Amino acid sequence: ATAVTLSRRIEDAEDVKRLIIEKLKYAVGKDPEHSVRQDWSAALILAVRDQLVDHWMASTRRAYDQDQKRVYYLSMEFLIGRLLKDTIINLGLEAPVREALTELGADYDEILRSEPDAALGNGGLGRLAACFLDSMSTLGIPAHGYGIRYENGLFRQSIRDGWQAEEPEDWLVTGHNWEFERPEVVYNIPFGGEVITTPDGKPIWHPAEVMLAAAYDTPIAGWRGRHVNTLRLWAGKPAKRVDLDRFNRGEYLSAMEAAVRAETVSRILYPDDTTEEGKNLRLRQEFFFTSASLQDLLRRYLSSHDDITKLPEKVAIQLNDTHPAIAVAELMRLLVDTHGLSMEVAFQLTRNTLSYTNHTLMPEALERWSLQLFGSVLPRHLDIIRWIDEQHLRTAAAAKRTLDLERVRIVDHTNGQGVRMGHLAFVGSHRVNGVSALHADLMKQTVFHDLDSLYPSRILGVTNGVTPRRWLHSCNKPLSDLLIETIGEDWIGDLEAIEAVAPYAEDAAFRERFRAAKHENKCRLVTEIQSRVGIHVSPDAMFDVQIKRMHEYKRQLLNIMEAVAQYFAIRNDPAADWTPRVKIFGGKAAPGYEMAKLIIKLINDVARAVNSDPVVGDRLKIVFLPNYNVSTAERIIPAADLSEQISTAGMEASGTGNMKLALNGALTIGTLDGANVEICDRVGRDNIHIFGLTAEDVANYRVSGYDSRAVIDGNETLKTVLDAIGSGVFSPEDPNRFRAIVDRLSYDDYFFVTADFAAYLDEQRKVDRAFMDKEDWTRRTILNTARVGWFSADRAIRDYAREIWNVETPSAEEINQ
Ligand code: 26Q
Numbered sequence: 001a002t003a004v005t006l007s008r009r010i011e012d013a014e015d016v017k018r019l020i021i022e023k024l025k026y027a028v029g030k031d032p033e034h035s036v037r038q039d040w041s042a043a044l045i046l047a048v049r050d051q052l053v054d055h056w057m058a059s060t061r062r063a064y065d066q067d068q069k070r071v072y073y074l075s076m077e078f079l080i081g082r083l084l085k086d087t088i089i090n091l092g093l094e095a096p097v098r099e100a101l102t103e104l105g106a107d108y109d110e111i112l113r114s115e116p117d118a119a120l121g122n123g124g125l126g127r128l129a130a131c132f133l134d135s136m137s138t139l140g141i142p143a144h145g146y147g148i149r150y151e152n153g154l155f156r157q158s159i160r161d162g163w164q165a166e167e168p169e170d171w172l173v174t175g176h177n178w179e180f181e182r183p184e185v186v187y188n189i190p191f192g193g194e195v196i197t198t199p200d201g202k203p204i205w206h207p208a209e210v211m212l213a214a215a216y217d218t219p220i221a222g223w224r225g226r227h228v229n230t231l232r233l234w235a236g237k238p239a240k241r242v243d244l245d246r247f248n249r250g251e252y253l254s255a256m257e258a259a260v261r262a263e264t265v266s267r268i269l270y271p272d273d274t275t276e277e278g279k280n281l282r283l284r285q286e287f288f289f290t291s292a293s294l295q296d297l298l299r300r301y302l303s304s305h306d307d308i309t310k311l312p313e314k315v316a317i318q319l320n321d322t323h324p325a326i327a328v329a330e331l332m333r334l335l336v337d338t339h340g341l342s343m344e345v346a347f348q349l350t351r352n353t354l355s356y357t358n359h360t361l362m363p364e365a366l367e368r369w370s371l372q373l374f375g376s377v378l379p380r381h382l383d384i385i386r387w388i389d390e391q392h393l394r395t396a397a398a399a400k401r402t403l404d405l406e407r408v409r410i411v412d413h414t415n416g417q418g419v420r421m422g423h424l425a426f427v428g429s430h431r432v433n434g435v436s437a438l439h440a441d442l443m444k445q446t447v448f449h450d451l452d453s454l455y456p457s458r459i460l461g462v463t464n465g466v467t468p469r470r471w472l473h474s475c476n477k478p479l480s481d482l483l484i485e486t487i488g489e490d491w492i493g494d495l496e497a498i499e500a501v502a503p504y505a506e507d508a509a510f511r512e513r514f515r516a517a518k519h520e521n522k523c524r525l526v527t528e529i530q531s532r533v534g535i536h537v538s539p540d541a542m543f544d545v546q547i548k549r550m551h552e553y554k555r556q557l558l559n560i561m562e563a564v565a566q567y568f569a570i571r572n573d574p575a576a577d578w579t580p581r582v583k584i585f586g587g588k589a590a591p592g593y594e595m596a597k598l599i600i601k602l603i604n605d606v607a608r609a610v611n612s613d614p615v616v617g618d619r620l621k622i623v624f625l626p627n628y629n630v631s632t633a634e635r636i637i638p639a640a641d642l643s644e645q646i647s648t649a650g651m652e653a654s655g656t657g658n659m660k661l662a663l664n665g666a667l668t669i670g671t672l673d674g675a676n677v678e679i680c681d682r683v684g685r686d687n688i689h690i691f692g693l694t695a696e697d698v699a700n701y702r703v704s705g706y707d708s709r710a711v712i713d714g715n716e717t718l719k720t721v722l723d724a725i726g727s728g729v730f731s732p733e734d735p736n737r738f739r740a741i742v743d744r745l746s747y748d749d750y751f752f753v754t755a756d757f758a759a760y761l762d763e764q765r766k767v768d769r770a771f772m773d774k775e776d777w778t779r780r781t782i783l784n785t786a787r788v789g790w791f792s793a794d795r796a797i798r799d800y801a802r803e804i805w806n807v808e809t810p811s812a813e814e815i816n817q
Helices: 013-028 037-065 084-090 094-104 108-114 124-138 244-248 257-264 280-304 308-314 327-338 343-353 371-377 379-398 421-427 437-445 449-454 468-474 477-487 495-506 508-533 556-572 594-611 630-639 657-663 676-683 695-704 708-713 716-727 739-747 753-772 774-787 793-805 812-816
Strands: 070-074 078-081 118-120 143-148 156-160 163-167 180-191 194-197 203-206 209-221 228-237 315-320 354-357 418-420 431-434 459-461 542-547 581-586 620-624 642-645 667-670
Touching: 013 037, 013 094, 037 084, 037 094, 037 108, 037 209, 037 228, 070 124, 070 280, 078 124, 078 228, 078 630, 084 094, 084 108, 084 468, 094 108, 124 143, 124 209, 124 228, 124 315, 124 468, 124 793, 143 280, 163 594, 180 280, 194 379, 203 327, 203 379, 209 257, 209 280, 228 257, 228 280, 280 308, 280 315, 280 327, 280 371, 308 315, 308 343, 315 327, 315 343, 315 793, 327 343, 327 354, 327 379, 327 421, 343 354, 343 379, 354 421, 371 379, 371 418, 379 421, 418 421, 421 449, 431 437, 431 793, 437 449, 437 459, 437 676, 468 477, 468 630, 468 657, 477 495, 477 508, 495 508, 495 774, 495 793, 508 620, 508 630, 508 774, 542 630, 542 753, 556 581, 556 594, 556 620, 556 716, 556 753, 581 630, 594 620, 594 739, 630 657, 642 657, 657 667, 657 676, 657 774, 667 676, 667 753, 667 774, 676 774, 708 716, 708 739, 708 753, 716 739, 716 753, 753 774
Parallel strands: 070 143, 070 315, 143 228, 315 354, 354 431, 431 459, 542 581, 542 642, 581 620, 642 667
Antiparallel strands: 078 118, 156 163, 180 209, 194 203, 209 228
């Protein structure tokens, strides 16, 4: 072969200029003179992408040459957000790129803002997958993310007259310049039909329909860009585009039917609707991407290994929640039907290869498919699952204990009837993890109690983490610069090194600069609030932030009720010494979740009254920022003073916004829920504002009963707030608008909003007083930044690598050299 050495290495801004112009001309097809922002953006992304390719290929070659164990992260969601800025920073190219663009007459920041925000996820679970990709690349673990290339990601939210409205998000229309289409990588995905057993007893699946999964790859660079992994997303394609016979008969639409059906599978992301009934399309989506991913990784394994029974030594597959849990049956099917193994051997291999992360305990959120639906879409898999269930049942029966066998079965035979995907994932995995210490504990006590007793030590906790690259270094330049100047830059690749800044909490000059960084971020957000929602807020007020999906258990309602109480208090005594606050909300409600949408309306109705009341002025402002997504998070988090983490104890599996906000120097007001518990342990009880019921209190109340009526009657403030909301004080044009909310709290306060109301208000007043003491507040925020280094996604990935995947990771020193 001819050895051709191509190099596009960048040494300086001149190189960047040359490469951008080259892309502009030969890839985008534009003359710089006539290029618009979109052209510059495409050219820059393509030029930066080129920089990844050599590292990418070297990473792949290394994994092959050294026969390294590979990690596959299967997730229905990857909430990536924008890639350009982080990639440029990871590669250390920010200075030359900025200079080059300036010289070319293009605006770097404007180009960054024009990149679409890839919202291929709902919230925490999807963003965690994205942070983990970053960390696996940073740690040099040979890994693939596998997911779906949704044509439409999470809907775009707008606020019309205070109500949420949804529009489709077309992130692909401007072209996704990061990805490489892989037309040669396609797999058959069968659906439906029936299983017929041959005379010699071999079951053969005759699917009714076969479609294709086509691969699209996005390179993912970690810190310093040395190792590059692949995010491989699957798009649905028809086996044949048009039915020519039909077309020739003039049946143009029906000639396309199969194509439309196949493409539908990757058309749209389900907006997390935990109460929604399972849908046929959702099951098809789950099987589609899981099957394609397993076929792909088996092909890769077999291309350099001939003994399939050694699979678990070279492959670890992580299931991000139950969404890809069908992998248990699909891997069995491929091993048995395609590779000729026995069921027994196939099951051993499957279990030793798979592991499962659970992200929720809420019973209504646990996936379960009716036997009817499951059998009609995946008949062969239903047979395999029944076989696994039989084996599992034998283990359970042999384990002498007094177990209700019906409750541990994968296939539920009681009146509910159906396949329990959590049980399937549990039984088919060698490790099952929760996402915080408390959550892992509650898994053992509640939904997985019986399975835990059958398979002790299978459950473990791996507390979530966030990538410090995106969530501090890149999104918060003022603070990152200050940290680098003060303690160096080791923390970027080894976040626990940020602890070195703790002593500076006692240094008045440093505190002044820490405050200045926060102030700069707040001023930027003030401008954004003004331009996006037309509300003027003061950067000197406390920025009190609750940003997350809208859900009753997250209790945005408790937060806005506190605002109402505070509003009335201010009106009663405007001259008192109030701590000025801006309450900032952001979050989407699932389109079918009426209560969550009503709470958005309530926030906006209260905001309207408060913000326009001249008596109140700067003492209280309420802002709902529409279309909360990764990019807006990157601007809000650095500007936050107070982080609201106020879920009903026992219901938030971990939370990750709590980590991002503390890292960026916000104090937390929160319940002892999810990872808040561990944040409290690390920052210290004096540096966090904890209130309310514990998970244990909540569990006890659920047994003994809780009387919210009595609590409301015993608390004047609470009564006043609820009366006002329920009687239309904030909705005079429709006085009954919020009746349903007040009724819910009065008769069936499932999320204990009324129970925690008084404690929450007390703690908020302590926060007010604490904020007034500027020096002490800053001291405590510095200690938060300094002490949350453990919540790095790098640490979480090291835990997975060691305790679940059995793969090596480099030491922190090796990362930083
Ligand atoms: C299920 C069935 C049908 C349609 C949609 C879904 C669905 C989709 C998304 C169910 C759940 C989700 C997302 C869950 C999620 O984001 N959980 C969060 O995961 C974070 C990462 O571990 C935790 O920090 C949060 O506490 C947890 O709520």
